Amino acid sequence: MNVADVQEAITQAHREEWARVVATMAKRFGDLDIAEEAAAEAFATAVERWPADGVPPNPGAWLTTTAGRKAIDRIRRESRRDDKQKEAQMLYDDDPPEPLGAIDDERLRLVFTCCHPALAMESRVALTLRMVGGLTVAEIARAFLVQESAMGQRITRAKAKIKGARIPYRVPSAEDLPARVSGVLAVLFLVFNEGYLATGSDTDPVRHDLTAEAIRLTRLIRALIPRDGEVAGLLALMLLIEARRAARVSPSGELITLDEQDRAAWDATLVAEGHRLVRERLAAGEAPGRYQILAAINAVHTSARDARDTDWSQVVALYDQLVRLDPSPIVALNRAVAVAELDGPEVALAAVDRLADKLADYHAYHATRADLLRRLGRGEQSRAAYDRAIELAGNTAEIASLTRRRDHL
Amino acid sequence: MQYMVSVVDDKTNSATPDEMTAINAFNDRVKAEGHWVFAGGLNSPATATVIDNRGGDALFTDGPFVETKEYLAGFWVFEAPDLDVALKLAAEGSKACNRRVEVRPFL
Structure with missing residues (x-):
């Protein structure tokens, strides 16, 4: 395996395994700080070792084992886990989640913890991108145009609140689930929107890194909560907007409105996937929420071959x-x-x-x-x-x- | 884990009879469910005295340590396993006393 292949394997493992490693560590050690650091160290070790030792047959298992060792090392090193600190451990609810159609995936607990309503919206966004998305603090700081130190502090403060106020690490009860899912979707939509219509005179008008990350995380949530209509709706909405990306900004950097866009430049694969999701929701026959309606509106627009063919009454x-x-x-x-x-x-x-x-x-x-x-x-x-x-x-x-x-x- | 739920108000002892009824009903339920630790209403900040005995020579100052339009008018202390439970209790408390409340965990 050559250097490029190893590099690709590491990138892929990061994309696919980061959230799972953090979530598994959070469950095992009851502390987001330890979980985050252990995961980061495990990936750093992979960067060091895989080029020489080769990519392990099961990268996820290798990373989880390595992260576990790193966490134990740190705990031993600090060896100050007195009773007080044990008491301060994040609460882990061992009850299996109620059968909601949700998979009992550790990552889901992680998402709900990061998007807890007791945290400020900007903290939820930062924490979700760090813990679930695996972006570095520097990357998140760049994305939101703040100093790296300020972003680091924001994340540290959020983790301290989770620990100090005992924000639980669990999937919310059936009764609270719709509101909490909608809170998670609000975080993802905010990330997407910041990418879609970036603010600031020095930034690119469209920040593809942010829209892509928002879509990736929404896909993950959809895999975890497949039956939620609003999750499907938000994913469809993002896909149908993302599909028009290439046509939205002219070579001279000017925003092109929907009616003036070159529709041939739209990404047909994304349009098709978005339409499929919208049809799936229509077939479900449930009253649609906000994201599903917005997705349907975008489906109408992207169904018209020419702006003049748009079904405006619809x-x-x-x-x-x-x-x-x-x-x-x-x-x-x-x-x-x-x-x-x-x-x-x-x-x-x-x-x-x-x-x-x-x-x-x-x-x-x-x-x-x-x-x-x-x-x-x-x-x-x-x-x-x-x-x-x-x-x-x-x-x-x-x-x-x-x-x-x-x-x- | 214990949480303090502070009631924010700009008046003292201002609960209406309806609010008092709702607060009492809420308190009874909190006790029945095992979350009750303590609760009380506070007299106005005008009745406060600040004491500084850091230098060993106690200095008394009339009034609260910081003057604000809104202040701590009362509080509950709840026992709760986590913040979600505490937030639910606080939300019900806010409704019962018809005031804004703030939740803070004890160390």
Whole structure:
């Protein structure tokens, strides 16, 4: 086996085994800190040894055994495991989870612990990417544009809270499960969105590393909770957005809106997988949640060969369904965009203007108004709205696109 | 494991009769379920005295150690196996007393 093959084997093992190794260590030693460090050391040992010794026949088992030894070494080295510390051990609930269709996988406990509602959202995101995703602290810091030391502190603080407040290491009860799963999905969607519409003037407009990681983790959750409709919905939604990645930004770094995208550049495999998931959820015949509806809307868009073939009445009907679940002004704004195609820009503008109080500081509100005003031939008002949208937008590609549209008025 | 659940308020002894009924019912249940350690309401911060005897010469200062609009108006101490249980109890407590509460684990 040559160097490149060993390197590939290590990368693959990291991708496939990291979360399992951390989770197994967390169960065994009742401490996330020890689990994380032991897993990191096991992978470092693999990098050192596999090129000389060869890749073991079962890399996962090798890594788990090695991590276990590293953890015991550390505990012996510190040898300060007095009663107090034992007491502070993370609580491990030995009861098998109730039969929810969920696999009793250690990784699931890890995910629910990292996404616990008592942790701040930014801590949940960081902890999930570190413990479940296996990203380094430096990588996570880069992804969210903070100093590595600050990100390290955030993760350390979160681990200290888990330990000090005794956030349990378990799959939530059936009663709490839907809310807790939805908390996990919110974390994954946030990671995805940060990749999909990255903020900051120095970053790439689309951060493929983040969207890919979010999709990978959502696939993992789906494998662990296969019967949850919202998990399937979120995965479908991400896939259908990711499928359009190559067509979304022009070579000059400008965001291309859906109607102007080269649909031949969409990733047909991802579109097909997204559509398959949406059909699976439709066939299930259960009332869809937010992500499933959003996925269905994206399925309608990606089913049209040309933007003009879009079934807008279907899109508006889905938004109506979404408004009933989530009456937020942002959903109402997106619905208005679809209404413009179905009932014309004047009707849509009236709906958008009703949101003025709530969305005055939201760039998409002004961008939407600007487009509608332009279509209605009200150039001056349109220009003012574009100006405001450009002021508020954080994504470089989006700013470029808004600027072009304004300058073409 | 014990958790302190602090009740946040900007008034003292301000529970309405309905709230008192709900609090008593909640307390009875907490006792029956074995989570009860202690609970109490506190008089207003204006009745507090700060004592500094670090130098061996006790200094008394009228008032709370920090003036805030909202303050600790009362608290529960619960026995609970983990934070999930403590959060559930705290959520029910918040509903019963109709105030915001804060949960903190003991060391």
